[in-house]
Amino acid sequence: MNGTLITAAPHALAANSVSRIMLTVAATLVPATFYGFWLYGWPAIDLWCVTVAAALLGEGVCVKLAGRRAVPELLDGSALLTGWLLALSLPPWAPWWIGVMGGLFATVLAKQVFGGLGQNLFNPAMVARVFLLISFPVQMTLWIAPLPITAAAAPGFVAGLHVVLGGVPQLDAVSSATVLGFAKTELSRGIDLAHSLAAAAPGTSMSGARAGSLGETASLLIAAGGIVMLLAGIITWHIPVAMLAGIAIPAAIAHAADPTRYLDVATHLLSGGAMLGAFFIATDYVTSPNTKVGQLAFGAGCGFLSYVIRTWGGYPEGVAFAVLLMNALTPVIDRYVRPRILGRDRRGAPLDPAIERAKS
């Protein structure tokens, strides 16, 4: 095929590119991220910066080692996005090395080792998050209550650096729990939800002013960003809708059956990584199926597994695990779920002309 490149139709291309897609996705994350920055102050900003920088560094070094030029590939924006999504899923005041290890792990081991962009089986940000959670359970489950950057007690720029570099001072004063974590702990102590949430619910859910990662706290803004992506045609509705339904339907049934043991639908949808997962993580092109039906199945699986892990598993949050499990099924789904070819039936045999002739 050498030398024939110039003759290949089409001679027009859509004004689209990988970097344009990635940067649009990043842009839709900006409001949620800034809101998180405001809520959690300088430590969160610093952590975001290190995580993204580490992800970019890991990608750049790998590309260089593979003998290609690093800058053009970094400009495609995929490493930036991976680091960004990972940062949004971390405890906002986590120490710097969590961000560095996570960022490097995501782009080097979860992506470039597989062969780079488009080749990885699992979502890099989620692989890194699960790796961190398993290796450093203490740091990864240390949540703090929001402390707006304008509040008197909030750490300033220098104090923020101290938090990120040296750990959280006066831990008890600021530490808190996520809704899901709190509910799970209380349930395990034998206190049912009616009592535990009424007594000491960690923050209200709608305003987002409660403990969690940046992506959890700002889940409404995350959802808004997701809807912008839908409108821009970057993602389709299949995965987010299926995933949210996969969480909401079992949650509704279980909550109706026993409200003292099972959290309600709204709490499930607005807590943890549900929104971030549904709109930004599970929709990752590389690691999700690429047919509509496949995407519905994949999304529903992500949602349902998240619910199961949250409710009966050992961890209070299950989105990352659920997405990784479904990532592993993606090749299988893609193999068995295929669109019907025009003029053929589902099994690939040509349609019957007599039936088509009779249509009108």
Added chain:
Amino acid sequence: MGLMETIFGWGGPRWGVHPDDHKRPAADAPLRVLPLPAKLYLPLQQHVGGAARPIVLVGQQVLKGQLIAEAQGRISAPIHAPTSGTVAAIGEVTAPHPSGLPFNAITIASDGDDRAADAEVAADPFALSPAALTELVAAAGVVGLGGATFPSSVKLALGKRCDVTTLIVNGGECEPYLSCDDRIMRDHAADVVDGVRLMMHCMGAREALVGIETNKPEAIAAMQKAAAPFAEIKVRPVPSRYPMGSDRQLIQTLTGKEVPSDCRAADVGVIVNNVNTANAVHRAVRLGEPLIRRIVTVNGGAVWQPGNILAPVGTLVSDLLAFAGLKSEPARLLMGGPMMGAVLPHSLVPIVKGTAGILALSDEEIATPAASPCIRCGNCTRACPIGLLPLEMAANVRADNLAGAAALGLSDCISCGCCAYICPSHIPLVQYFTHAKGELWAQERTKLRLEASKRLAAARAERQQREAREKAAAAARRKAERAAQKAAAAAAQSEATPIPTESTP
């Protein structure tokens, strides 16, 4: 579109792409007539099927509309002189094809008089039998002007044979830049409608559906007006979406019928014809004018005065470009639209019956970013009007697994280019598919050849054996005959003389 339509994709086809159409201002410019070129080059193969056979000699005088090459074979079309003049040459010219390979053509030097041969016209073509009317279309050399260039008479006869009930008239013109169909509908709607009625008569069709993309409101209005007196002709606006003008897509959109992958449209009772073809049928039957000229859209960033030009078949692309004027040296010359058109090696090639447009594209228009890895975004899958998985097929082709690509439905690919157009990684998907189809075709041919030679060898071996057997049998027979003769002779002798002889074995 409302919010829900945008998000859920309701209320429109689920396939295809929506490229910038670049149709205006060229589509709005009034039709211009090209001054008669000094020389016209008429390739003998301007249609699907057998090449036409020249029936004129070099130096011979010809009149406009005179038959100069006759159809050869069951699927073929004759060629007529587009103007009066002398046959200057019969031989090779550059074909309008990216290969730039030479092609057999008749060259006519115009005498500038444009004198037409006398034409006989049937007073009432609807009084003719369908077969006779189809014969008129065949004699006029009309072929599909949408680009397929299939001989129209063959299609009409097929329609008659297959009891086609619905004639679909393709005014979709979904390729960007092109507007020759738009122009003919705006300027000659009544002629197009007449052509449609004539074609319906040829096939015995009960109704005609004229599909026009909604981006051509003027054409829709003109056609609606012209078709108003005829209840059997319905003008149906269709969504502007590439490739709406592709037969199977238009049939599905207008009738809900899906053409089975191994069938022709006629097998499900419909036949598709282009609006310019309808106009050509009208001219052939009502004016006795064979297909010797057509509207060509000349467009693109490098063109000074883009628009539609009425030009004789056989005009050099360079003459057309000179007439429209060039702003800059074109970065790429195309015959046809940007989605499926072919690159021209240079402008010294003639336009043919199927040439809907000549595009002279500027550098900015053809800027192609380098390909990057597939990010599995699924855009190609969503865009494919056939329901294929372009990314998977391309991965198979790249891995040289042609059988894998074929199993995914490569042979159903119509090379529409939607997938490559929409790919954010700018992967030349169609190029992969074209390459793979070529390879598969070559393999298929090799296989057929091998099988054929195997069959021949087997037949020869069989023949040799048979001959050997026959020889042996003949020898044995001769021997037996000889023995019998001897025995008989001996018996006769012994009867005559009582001397005993030893018996022969």
